[in-house]
Amino acid sequence: MTKRLSIDAALVVKNAAVIRQSILDAFEEDDTISLDLVDDQAVDLCGLQLIESARRQARAVGKTLVLERPAAGFRSVLDAAGFLTDAPSDDLQFWFHEGSAQ
Amino acid sequence: MSDEAIAVFQVEARENLELIEQGLLDLLDRPEDRDLVDAVFRGLHTLKGSGSMFGFDALAAFTHHCETAFDRVRKGEVAATTDLVSAVLAARDHMRQLMEDPSGDYGAAGDLLLADLERAVQEADGAGPPAVVTPGLTTWRIKFDLPANAFKNGANPLALLAELREMGEARVVADASRVPPLSQIEPTDHYLAWDVTLTTDQDRATIEDVFIFVIDDMNLSIEALDEARLGASPVQAAAVAEPVEPAPAKVAAPVAAPVAVQAAAAVANDPVEASGAKTAKAVESVRVPADRLDELMDRVGELVIAQSRLTQISNSGTDTALRAVSEEIERLSGELRDTMMVLRMVPVATLFGRFRRLVHDLARETGKAIDLSTDGETTEIDKTVIERLADPLVHLIRNAADHGLETAEDRAAAGKPATGRIRLSAHQSGGEVVITIRDDGRGIDRERVRAKAESQGLIEPGAVLSDHDLLQMIFHPGFSTAAAVTNLSGRGVGMDVVKRTIEALRGSIDIASRPGEGSEVSLRIPLTLAIIDGLLVRVGQGRYVIPLGAVEECLELSLDEDLRSRGRSFISLRNSLVPYLRLREMFETGTPPELHQKVVVVSTGTERIGLVVDQIIGDHQTVIKSMSKLHAGLPTFSGATILGDGGVALILDVGHLVAKGQQQEAQMREAI
Numbered sequence: 001m002t003k004r005l006s007i008d009a010a011l012v013v014k015n016a017a018v019i020r021q022s023i024l025d026a027f028e029e030d031d032t033i034s035l036d037l038v039d040d041q042a043v044d045l046c047g048l049q050l051i052e053s054a055r056r057q058a059r060a061v062g063k064t065l066v067l068e069r070p071a072a073g074f075r076s077v078l079d080a081a082g083f084l085t086d087a088p089s090d091d092l093q094f095w096f097h098e099g100s101a102q
Numbered sequence: 103m104s105d106e107a108i109a110v111f112q113v114e115a116r117e118n119l120e121l122i123e124q125g126l127l128d129l130l131d132r133p134e135d136r137d138l139v140d141a142v143f144r145g146l147h148t149l150k151g152s153g154s155m156f157g158f159d160a161l162a163a164f165t166h167h168c169e170t171a172f173d174r175v176r177k178g179e180v181a182a183t184t185d186l187v188s189a190v191l192a193a194r195d196h197m198r199q200l201m202e203d204p205s206g207d208y209g210a211a212g213d214l215l216l217a218d219l220e221r222a223v224q225e226a227d228g229a230g231p232p233a234v235v236t237p238g239l240t241t242w243r244i245k246f247d248l249p250a251n252a253f254k255n256g257a258n259p260l261a262l263l264a265e266l267r268e269m270g271e272a273r274v275v276a277d278a279s280r281v282p283p284l285s286q287i288e289p290t291d292h293y294l295a296w297d298v299t300l301t302t303d304q305d306r307a308t309i310e311d312v313f314i315f316v317i318d319d320m321n322l323s324i325e326a327l328d329e330a331r332l333g334a335s336p337v338q339a340a341a342v343a344e345p346v347e348p349a350p351a352k353v354a355a356p357v358a359a360p361v362a363v364q365a366a367a368a369v370a371n372d373p374v375e376a377s378g379a380k381t382a383k384a385v386e387s388v389r390v391p392a393d394r395l396d397e398l399m400d401r402v403g404e405l406v407i408a409q410s411r412l413t414q415i416s417n418s419g420t421d422t423a424l425r426a427v428s429e430e431i432e433r434l435s436g437e438l439r440d441t442m443m444v445l446r447m448v449p450v451a452t453l454f455g456r457f458r459r460l461v462h463d464l465a466r467e468t469g470k471a472i473d474l475s476t477d478g479e480t481t482e483i484d485k486t487v488i489e490r491l492a493d494p495l496v497h498l499i500r501n502a503a504d505h506g507l508e509t510a511e512d513r514a515a516a517g518k519p520a521t522g523r524i525r526l527s528a529h530q531s532g533g534e535v536v537i538t539i540r541d542d543g544r545g546i547d548r549e550r551v552r553a554k555a556e557s558q559g560l561i562e563p564g565a566v567l568s569d570h571d572l573l574q575m576i577f578h579p580g581f582s583t584a585a586a587v588t589n590l591s592g593r594g595v596g597m598d599v600v601k602r603t604i605e606a607l608r609g610s611i612d613i614a615s616r617p618g619e620g621s622e623v624s625l626r627i628p629l630t631l632a633i634i635d636g637l638l639v640r641v642g643q644g645r646y647v648i649p650l651g652a653v654e655e656c657l658e659l660s661l662d663e664d665l666r667s668r669g670r671s672f673i674s675l676r677n678s679l680v681p682y683l684r685l686r687e688m689f690e691t692g693t694p695p696e697l698h699q700k701v702v703v704v705s706t707g708t709e710r711i712g713l714v715v716d717q718i719i720g721d722h723q724t725v726i727k728s729m730s731k732l733h734a735g736l737p738t739f740s741g742a743t744i745l746g747d748g749g750v751a752l753i754l755d756v757g758h759l760v761a762k763g764q765q766q767e768a769q770m771r772e773a774i
Binding site: 027046 | 253254258259260263264273274275276278281282283284285287289290292293294296298
């Protein structure tokens, strides 16, 4: 089963603690978590770091984390922060659903 | 943006503007000091950044222009000439205005200031060292990470990266390898690092400048990939020697870090640990609203009152256990009171610092060369007192600069150095702080003071006055001897206000002046306004408190001596005659004198008198309660306090009583 977790709050530093907790709670409920981010959701580096951290958590506990939709709106921030330079294919797959389907 | 956040920004911006001002003023003395130039630049840059973050766009834009101009000083392209620094000082005032009143329309004034600044920069351009030759294109490898608290502190790595990109061709690779899994992450800590390859015509210093605000806390290595063209300095070479690892973390200060930070440090590595120490360092000082301190002070005051009641109850019984606890509580509340006092103390340096700018402006306005020196800046005084001292001191310094100091020509004619000196000093003396303002100007013209006092009807023409009394005339409302009212002073609204303010602080003001040599105004201010150690005495049925700091000694006044001295009211104290006041008579108690009356000798530093009381009860921690409006006009008392048994004791105003005693002595002398 896939647990869909929708995140309406901006992915920014002030919401980081709350979002972290809701993702952790979701991991408790299911093996696959799909993050539903709204379009044009505000994001900052702290938010990106949090998503990275969530991916690590999934790997560490043997669960799966995906995005409900490609996060096209994050591309400019990801690019500016240097996350896309030499990015491995699973990063591109995760963020933009590019490459082979998971 | 919440009002609270904006208020915090404004508090910080004020501090920042103050630092900028101090830096600029120091720069006038030491224009070559690179550290000062850097400090001022950092201040401007911070102000610009935080201003724009909090929506103060006009401030940010204006500051940006000043920063750009000042950047040329920092790069060594132009010299920090007096005109340039003065122009930046004027611009700083404008920034303050934009910060305090962001909705105001100050565009035109700002443009004028910027034009002045531009002119000053251009003039300095000729005087400055030649511009640094720009090297050709170099490729740099820049690796950096930020401290764990970077996000919380509002650092924006994206802005840093954008600045690097602006310099040339940049390839930015984020390193998220230190980001822990979600269960271990401290969500607002910063774990990212970057590896940037930048090809630019800019030099290493310019690249370092990008990190100017975070450089103290971060790991940064900048390595020229093309070493042949630009040699690395030894320090930088050390960083290069270990290009994969970040530069060694700074030695952590041996301060206990908060638990959360330690936990974070346990899961991550060096940089986090280093910033953990930084967090701990930040804990060393906490910003607390002053009214919370006042509230705490009130509570401590109430506690002290309750404690003295407890002491009284325990002393009246025989319960030794109760007495032991009571003594313990007495000691603790005494310590608490002392700690509370220290909390409220601030060094007068914060006050003195403001006057450097004032003197700088006064010198420019009056065309006089003025040198301000300060002394005893570490002397500490209650924060409330400091704030209320600022205005009187501004007045006194203006007076010294405007009335006291002569023009350069007059000084030369009088055989004095052309630069006038104003000396501001502070020192603690018992429970008081003495602040003196001394100038080496012309001194107070007694004849003019007398003429003015006579024309205003303050004294009878030809009245005989002591020099001291004559000088006191200048404290009368509306009194001014300045022939012309200048922009600075001479409106006659000064000295009486100064005197009233100082007296409202339970302080006293004194003035001394020698013709041709200068004047000195001394302010004696109590260390604190809230609690004093007092000597509790009884006069008739009433109890009174004499501030212990003013008490010199206590003597017994035998009935013989009392009768012998009747009508003269002097006691002989080690070969000097000290006048005394019978409080029983003053307060009209209607009770007969006790058999063994006591004399409490009090002084205000220079003068002393004896106060005859019926009984000395003992020392008493006195929480000062101000008198009601109805009784505010009673000069003999400076306040009241609540005693342990719930009764009220009035606090004697020693300054007033001493003056009264001296007056009595003078009358006696005249009569003789």
